[in-house]
Amino acid sequence: MRKNRAFSSHLSYMSSSARSQDSAEVIGHETVVDFSREAKLALRAELERRQLTYKDLAARMCEVGFRETPKSVAEKIGKGRFQFAFFLQCFYALGVDVVRIHIPSRPDIAVELARLHGVQE
Template identity: 45%
Template sequence: MEPDWEDQARTIIRVELVRARVNYKELAWRFEQMGIQETAANLSNKVARGRFSFAFFLQCMTAIGVTVVDINGAVSGAMLMKVPEGDNEGEV
């Protein structure tokens, strides 16, 4: 069975947001500090789709403050953390 790559990408970002206690509004502010204009709603939508560039993934990790990503740990850890969907732009 082939992994759902989009689901895994989405899950990794959500797990790291939860770990760092950063919501999409805060993430948008951090992007702004990096010179990148994104709204909280736009960030939430991009992550929810799971279809984004690796550059966007790196921007997210940098904004969150993540320097090392354990791909297997993040995906399997999400099952334990039960990462929320984050429909609201203020939530993760």
């Protein structure tokens, strides 16, 4: 697994404004978060923290009864398109009992909260 700038930045938990800009796409006048990318980077960050590869993850998944190959794990995580159940299975196989998920803030809500709390833009 190779390191890249976006991947390394998840290890240090970027600020929500930086994350939103890094992983968002614009559709019309709205900004939409790329949740596939967020899920992929969350899994990659956990593997990096543990210094594990996709092959290691596949082996651990097989040990606990989930039928995955290194190729299937790499394809799912690489595309960022997988079910939430797969996401949880990965963490289960890694022995993680609590998963903290950062959801990028919605810009419209952030502006409204700032207004309510008297913060000037």
